[in-house]
Amino acid sequence: MNIFKKTIRLILLLMPLINIYPENVRGLIVDEAHIKTISGYEQTLEIALEEAAAIYIESNSQFLTALQLELILSATMKNYSDSFGIAVYKKVNPQPQKGLRFFTAERVFFHYLPYQNRIYINLPLLRSAINDTAATGSFTLEEPLEMEDFPLIVSMIPLMKGIPASVIDNKFYLNIKPILMKEGSLKVEITLPGHSQMSDTTEKVDEIFQLYIDGQKIIEPFFLPAIESGIHRLKISSSLFKEVNGTFTIEPAQEKVLQFELQKSQSFLNITIPRGSEIYLDGVKLSPPQINNISLSEGSHTVIIKIGDYSISKKINVVAGKNYNLSVIFDIIIEED
Incomplete structure (x- = not known):
């Protein structure tokens, strides 16, 4: 019987950490992050206790698998690490903006800060991005987020009273970066001499020229929605126009457009x-x-x-x-x- 009571208490303690229902949240929004799905992109925000920041996703999210939050603690903050926690909220209402203090939202993550210089929180958008994060100071949501959940709110919450003012005024540094697929998209636009675009000619494109990427023939409309990042070979062959040979590079999440105007063969x-x-x-x-x-x-x-x-x-x-x-x-x- 005593074992059963302990189990019930443990469940009650864990349940508030993730709330699937909207709750009233208090925290002054002092900054915003507008994350671009570009390889190497990263944005850093500064927030203090009882402050919050909004996270938006900019541009195309097709190749976005997750967001990684890196929270950096100063030496002063680390000494009081178990006195406050970090929370992440989704489906914020009203629309978050600087100066907003009260809102409703669904909590998707909460944890007190361990005694470490930094912690990592992985917010997956694809189930395949959920991995084992047994390393100390690293956490991953068990369920992926959806684009409809954005913008998110990240808030620093004090867990006890009596925290010195010098600590309260200290800033946390929050680095946010996108985790991207190792692929992008490719669109090839080819025009003929005297034509602004291929639709200006009545001839079948395949009778005029053929496009090859890495040796594989590509048919109209010459668009590859997913192509592996790295260096690729391109060839445009024709009996009427000069052959085109070259290489190009696809960066992760890059939406690349290549344009060529064919030249008549001499x-x-x-x-x-x-x-x-x-x-x-x-x-x-x-x-x-x-x-x-x-x-x-x-x-x-x-x-x-x-x-x-x-x-x-x-x-x-x-x-x-x-x-x-x-x-x-x-x-x-x-x-x-």
Whole structure:
């Protein structure tokens, strides 16, 4: 019977730590954190006892798995660590703002501060982000938060009376940083010469060019909602336009947009002619230095070779991206009667 009574008391003591129902909360909101889902982002707030801070999530939360709160205690505060606690609230009403002192909210976390320089509180937004935090001074919520729970409130609460004024006036430093997935998104925008966007052309995109990421063909609309962070290879191949090859980097949670304007493939003509010959391309006479790597536009061209009183002409139908070699060879033909 005595064991049963002790068990009941223990349950009653633990139940107030997490409250699934709204409760009246008192604490002056003195600062706000607007957390951006950017790799390496971190924001630091200062709050004292009986003060609170609001936490907002900025921008796209698609790749956000958790928030990590790091509470740093000064040497003075650490000596009174068991005299106060830290609480985290969700679904705050009214909307939190600086100067607000009274509000209702649901408590999701509470713990007295251990005798340590710092503690960590992990607030998961995905169940996969809930991990074992047996390390001293590290805590994780057992249930993930939802975006509808934000903004959150973090409050420092005194647990006993008689705390010296010098301690009450001291500040806690609260570092907040996002924990991100190791992936981002990619959008590739490709335009053709003379077109502002691909919709301006009636041709099928796949007949004009093909896009490859890390060797894998990507189809329209050339958007990858999730791509692993790191370095990747890109290739745009086409029989009509210059091939594009390159690399790009995806940072965690980055929404990357790559833009390319394809350039028409060039065609070149190289000519080999006997010494003393004259050469004309589309009616324009060329001198010897100009007869190698002659840039040709797509379409029909006429080449005329003159040697003394003799001339020969040849039409070339140029296909973009193809190169051509023209050779004039004279031979001696011997016929036997």
